[in-house]
Amino acid sequence: MTIKLYCFGESGNAYKAALALELSGLDWEPVYVDFFGGETRTPDYRANINEMGEAPVLVDGDVRLTQSGAIQQYVTDKSGRHGGAPEDRYEVLRWVLWDNHKLSSQAGMTRFLMNFLPEKHRDPNVIAFMQGRLKAAYATLNAHLEGRDWIVGDSLTNADLSCCGYLYYPEPFGFDRADWPHIDAWLTRLSERPGWQHPYDLMPRALADNEASK
Numbered sequence: 001m002t003i004k005l006y007c008f009g010e011s012g013n014a015y016k017a018a019l020a021l022e023l024s025g026l027d028w029e030p031v032y033v034d035f036f037g038g039e040t041r042t043p044d045y046r047a048n049i050n051e052m053g054e055a056p057v058l059v060d061g062d063v064r065l066t067q068s069g070a071i072q073q074y075v076t077d078k079s080g081r082h083g084g085a086p087e088d089r090y091e092v093l094r095w096v097l098w099d100n101h102k103l104s105s106q107a108g109m110t111r112f113l114m115n116f117l118p119e120k121h122r123d124p125n126v127i128a129f130m131q132g133r134l135k136a137a138y139a140t141l142n143a144h145l146e147g148r149d150w151i152v153g154d155s156l157t158n159a160d161l162s163c164c165g166y167l168y169y170p171e172p173f174g175f176d177r178a179d180w181p182h183i184d185a186w187l188t189r190l191s192e193r194p195g196w197q198h199p200y201d202l203m204p205r206a207l208a209d210n211e212a213s214k
């Protein structure tokens with residue numbers, strides 16, 4: 001049975017799940033969520049798709065799962081891919097939790113504030129504050145990746161698939177790969193894996209290139 005992933009191209013959180021599915025070799029297909037049209041805020045979405053009002057959502061037969069980290073673990077349990085060595089499983093979880101708190105959530109919020117929120121609502125002080133918080137997160141990841149190919153152990157794991165969630169997007173949010181050489185090399189390494197795809201190629205997009213940043 002084909003796994004369904006409720007997602008949209010602009011969502012780095014959905015990308016983390018979509019990339020895990022794609023690289024696992026499992027059979028999956030995207031179901032487009034009209035996030036910018038307010039779909040995740042409708043009572044119907046909350047009642048029937050996700051009580052948390054978020055994307056991504058995985059549906060596999062009777063299984064319905066939300067939260068990218070939980071979806072990634074489901075994909076690992078089903079495919080045997082990206083879990084890392086058994087003794088590293090808590091280390092993988094540690095980085096997935098760190099990403100969800102310190103990296104992806106703040107990167108997603110900052111990118112939204114700078115590109116998708118109507119310009120009149122963009123507060124430069126909030127954006128500067130968020131960028132300061134993000135800089136600390138980039139420094140943590142960059143230092144950790146010095147001398148390593150992957151975040152945990154010697155293979156690609158959900159730690160990598162989580163932390164990369166927002167870092168391939170072209171819209172500005174205060175992240176320049178050139179400033180962070182170890183992150184830059186790691187993103188290149190990951191993008192060279194067979195089957196890797198950019199988020200805008202892997203999931204249906206809501207907005208064309210010229211529609212963000214208005």
Ligand SMILES: N[C@@H](CCC(=O)N[C@@H](CS)C(=O)NCC(=O)O)C(=O)O
Pocket residue numbers: 010011012013014040053054055056066067068069100108
């Ligand atoms: N921790 C969640 C975050 C999911 C999330 O925030 N998704 C965004 C889209 S990128 C969303 O649907 N937000 C709806 C809202 O906050 O109202 C995950 O990793 O899946």
